[in-house]
Each structure stands twice: as C-alpha cells, then as structure tokens.
Amino acid sequence: MRILHTSDWHIGRSFHGHSTLEALRGVLEALAVQVREHAVDVVVVAGDVFDSAAPSAACFPLLSDTLRALRDTGAHVVVTSGNHDSAARLGFQSALLRDGVHVLTDPTSVGTPITIDDESGPVHFYGIPFLEPALVRHLWPGVELRTQAETIAHAMSLVREDLASRGGRSVAISHCFAAGVEATRGVEREIRQGTLDVVPLAYFDGPDYVALGHIHGRQRLSERVRYAGAPLHYSFGEGDKPRGSWLVELDSSGLASVEWLPLPVPRRLVTLTASFDELLTDERFDEFGDAWVCARYTDPTPQLDPMRRLQERFAHCAAVVHLPGAAASADRSSYAGRVRAARSDAELFDAFLAHVREGEGASAREGELIREIVGDRIAAEARA
Incomplete structure (x- = not known):
C-alpha cells in the first residue's frame, strides 16, 4: 500500500498581509497530480487543514476542490483536525462527504480505525484529532489528563489495545509537538507550556508508521515517525525548508520504504x-x-x-x-555611563542618540540643531 503523508495546509493563512489561497491551490493541485502519478492508495492529512477556527467562506471551496481531486485519483483520504482547526467546522459535513473521504475530528473515535484493504490484507488508520486536555478529560473519567503528553499517551494506549485485538498493519495520525523535533522560531504557534506538553517519542510505539503534523518543516524523528511539514512557505523563517510530502510504502510485513516527494514553490x-x-x-x-x-x-x-x-x-x-550594525569602538560604555559622563544637555542628547544608534551619536548638523534648541530653552527659562 502506498500512503502520501501531508499536513498543515493552513487554508486561509495570510503572508504579510497577502492572501495565499491561489498559491496554495496551485500547490495542492500539484500534490493531486503526484498522487495519481505514484498510484497512491491513501492520502493522510495530519491536521491544521484550516488556519483558523472560523475560516472565511473562500476557504471552503479550496478544501472541497482538493478533496474531490484527491478522491478522483482513486485514493482514499483520511483527514484529522489540528490545533488551528475547529473540529466542529471541519467535521460538520463529514457524513455528507463522498465515499472514501474520512474526516476524523471526534475524540471518542480514538482507537476506532478506518480500515482499508490491499492485496496483503487490512491496514488500520488511527486518527487522533488534536486533543486539548481540559476539553477532553471528561470523556475518560478516572484517567489523569493534565497535559497533552498524558492525553496522547492515553490515546495511543487505546490505539494499541484495539490493534492487539485486530492485528494487521497500522498507521497512526497525530497533531502534536513530539520530543526531538526542531521547531522554526516564530513559525509554529506553540501548543506547549514549558516542557509539559512535549510528547515522548516512545509514546508512539506500536503502529508501522506515525504521520505527525504541527511542525512546518519536514523532520524524521525515526524511520517510522515523521513530520511532513506545510506544503507552502508561510514565513521567512521557513524559506530554506523544502516543501513536499512523504510517500510511504507498506508491504505485507509493515514499513517497506519512505521517499520524499518535493512540491513546487510558487514564489521563492x-x-x-x-x-x-x-x-x-x-x-x-x-x-x-x-x-x-x-x-x-x-x-x-x-x-x-x-x-x-x-x-x-x-x-x-x-x-x-x-538592523543597525554594532559600531566599532574600543570603549563602548553603557547608556547609564554615557549619561553620567554628560556635562551638558547637548551631551545628554548625544548620549541618547549614540545608545539607540548602536554607537553613532549626533551628526554635525544634528549637533547644531540640538545646541540651538537647548539654547532657546535656556533663554526662555531665564526670561520666565
């Protein structure tokens, strides 16, 4: 079975005030072409389909068109919700979607797979929507769920319990911050509090492959646990990170290979x-x-x-x-030191300018203006 792992589409996100909808449409159309060319059986979308819990009306046609294009290739599609998504909005029409498109947003469905068969038998896809501990702990009374790490641990225990009874090959899908990942500063909107919500890699033991979302750059945490990243650059901090998805192949015994499929970059x-x-x-x-x-x-x-x-x-x-460069100076005194050393109001101004300009004080013309203004002020006070 061939599986395409993608995530973090963020439909509706802007880039420095510019809409990304048309650029993303082109990239997702290219992704659908790859699905057809590589005879992909299942496309997995690991959360953050939308950028907002309340996406604009223009976002929904892009999602519908993309899901239709993917399904038209013959591939099944399995989608889970991320921390940016509203599970209700993403999942409200799941019952109306065409056969073969599965949108998993219900926490109570964790541990119940979407099962898709190939010539070697069943493959079980366990979707874990983004689980906010405070919002889901009432669903599992008696289980301590204070952090997302504990919540993912419980979800994966349900997956392993079900898998033990079913047997066969399996894929888990989750949207979280896993231990060992390298985040892009200023890009991923954190879902951690300190280190409490970092999910240890060992929690994902069991499935043949784990498709993760939330991090915008591709990352390999182990041979079987990976992030695909976003299909489009959404920040200058991501500019050097390739865009694409993982092509995962399962044979009759489990994970056989993983290959990176690059996507086009509309504008570098x-x-x-x-x-x-x-x-x-x-x-x-x-x-x-x-x-x-x-x-x-x-x-x-x-x-x-x-x-x-x-x-x-x-x-x-x-x-x-x-980004002013640091001025070369053998004696870079502190701002407080400059203020203490100033012998006049004009020198105070010069000390301030040198501080905010990384060492460069008033120019000759600025010095003339400062002395003129200070002189006028002193004269005015003398006449008062």
Missing part, C-alpha cells in the same frame, strides 16, 4: 541583509526581483519610507527590518 523566499543603498542598487540582488523579500538594512539610522522605496526594486518585498 529570501532574506537580504545589506546597507539600504546596496539593497537598492547592488547588482548581486538582481536575481531576487520576483521573489518574496525580507529586507534587512544595516544603516545606523532609520530610512524614510523604506518599504515603498524597496518595492520599486523588489515588487514583492513583504517585510523591512532595520
């Missing part, structure tokens, strides 16, 4: 760091004219209207960051 993401003038004129940046650009300029002082000016060169400049 780059972070450029240089002086403002270099960003505007240096020919080494010519190749990025059509990329999404995060521009970090290193001038000591902020520039006037930097976004508009940069977009004249980079039409898709989406973020501008002022």
Whole structure:
C-alpha cells in the first residue's frame, strides 16, 4: 500500500498581509497530480487543514476542490483536525462527504480505525484529532489528563489495545509537538507550556508508521515517525525548508520504504541583509526581483519610507527590518555611563542618540540643531 503523508495546509493563512489561497491551490493541485502519478492508495492529512477556527467562506471551496481531486485519483483520504482547526467546522459535513473521504475530528473515535484493504490484507488508520486536555478529560473519567503528553499517551494506549485485538498493519495520525523535533522560531504557534506538553517519542510505539503534523518543516524523528511539514512557505523563517510530502510504502510485513516527494514553490523566499543603498542598487540582488523579500538594512539610522522605496526594486518585498550594525569602538560604555559622563544637555542628547544608534551619536548638523534648541530653552527659562 502506498500512503502520501501531508499536513498543515493552513487554508486561509495570510503572508504579510497577502492572501495565499491561489498559491496554495496551485500547490495542492500539484500534490493531486503526484498522487495519481505514484498510484497512491491513501492520502493522510495530519491536521491544521484550516488556519483558523472560523475560516472565511473562500476557504471552503479550496478544501472541497482538493478533496474531490484527491478522491478522483482513486485514493482514499483520511483527514484529522489540528490545533488551528475547529473540529466542529471541519467535521460538520463529514457524513455528507463522498465515499472514501474520512474526516476524523471526534475524540471518542480514538482507537476506532478506518480500515482499508490491499492485496496483503487490512491496514488500520488511527486518527487522533488534536486533543486539548481540559476539553477532553471528561470523556475518560478516572484517567489523569493534565497535559497533552498524558492525553496522547492515553490515546495511543487505546490505539494499541484495539490493534492487539485486530492485528494487521497500522498507521497512526497525530497533531502534536513530539520530543526531538526542531521547531522554526516564530513559525509554529506553540501548543506547549514549558516542557509539559512535549510528547515522548516512545509514546508512539506500536503502529508501522506515525504521520505527525504541527511542525512546518519536514523532520524524521525515526524511520517510522515523521513530520511532513506545510506544503507552502508561510514565513521567512521557513524559506530554506523544502516543501513536499512523504510517500510511504507498506508491504505485507509493515514499513517497506519512505521517499520524499518535493512540491513546487510558487514564489521563492529570501532574506537580504545589506546597507539600504546596496539593497537598492547592488547588482548581486538582481536575481531576487520576483521573489518574496525580507529586507534587512544595516544603516545606523532609520530610512524614510523604506518599504515603498524597496518595492520599486523588489515588487514583492513583504517585510523591512532595520538592523543597525554594532559600531566599532574600543570603549563602548553603557547608556547609564554615557549619561553620567554628560556635562551638558547637548551631551545628554548625544548620549541618547549614540545608545539607540548602536554607537553613532549626533551628526554635525544634528549637533547644531540640538545646541540651538537647548539654547532657546535656556533663554526662555531665564526670561520666565
């Protein structure tokens, strides 16, 4: 059996104020083509189908069209909900979906698989929707569920218990933060509190393959436990991470192979760091004219209207960051030290400017203006 593991579609997420719906549509269409070309039997979507618990009306047609395209290839589709999804909204029409599309959002269904047969017999797909301990602990009285780690541990115990009675091969699907994973800073919206909600890898023992969601970059925690990541870049922090999905093959005895299938990137993401003038004129940046650009300029002082000016060169400049370089100085005294050493109001101004500009004080013209303003103030106070 061939299984395609994908996750974290985040339908409806914006990118620095820009809609991603059409870009995501193109990527998901490419994914459906891969499903047909590789004769995939089952597509697994491991949570965060939508980006919001209340997605806009424009998001639903994209989901419907994608599920239809995947099913038209002949593949079954198994979808679980993630922490961004509203389980109710994602699952409300599950009973109306066409045969072969399974949307698993009900916590009470944990431990009851979707079973799909191939020539070697049954394969059991155990979907574990995102489980918030405070919201599901009443479903299992007598079981201590204070953290998500404890909740996943209980869910997997139900999976193993059912699997022991059924036998055969199996796949578990979960949306969580597993131990050993490397998150992208500022990308994954944390579902942890300290280290309490990190799920130990050993909790996923049992199934032949574990398809995880929540982390936006592909990661291999073990040969049989993996994250596929998001199919589209949603942050400059993800720019160097490949987009795609895992093609998993089960033979008659279990996991046989896992292969990475890359997806197209509609528009590359780059972070450029240089002086403002270099960003505007240096020919080494010519190749990025059509990329999404995060521009970090290193001038000591902020520039006037930097976004508009940069977009004249980079039409898709989406973020501008002022990143002044540290001034080279043999004696970088602290701000408090500069203030104590100041002998006049003008020197206080200069100390402040040197502090906020990473070492560069007032220019000659600024010094003239400061002395003029301070002088006028002193004169006004003298006349009062």
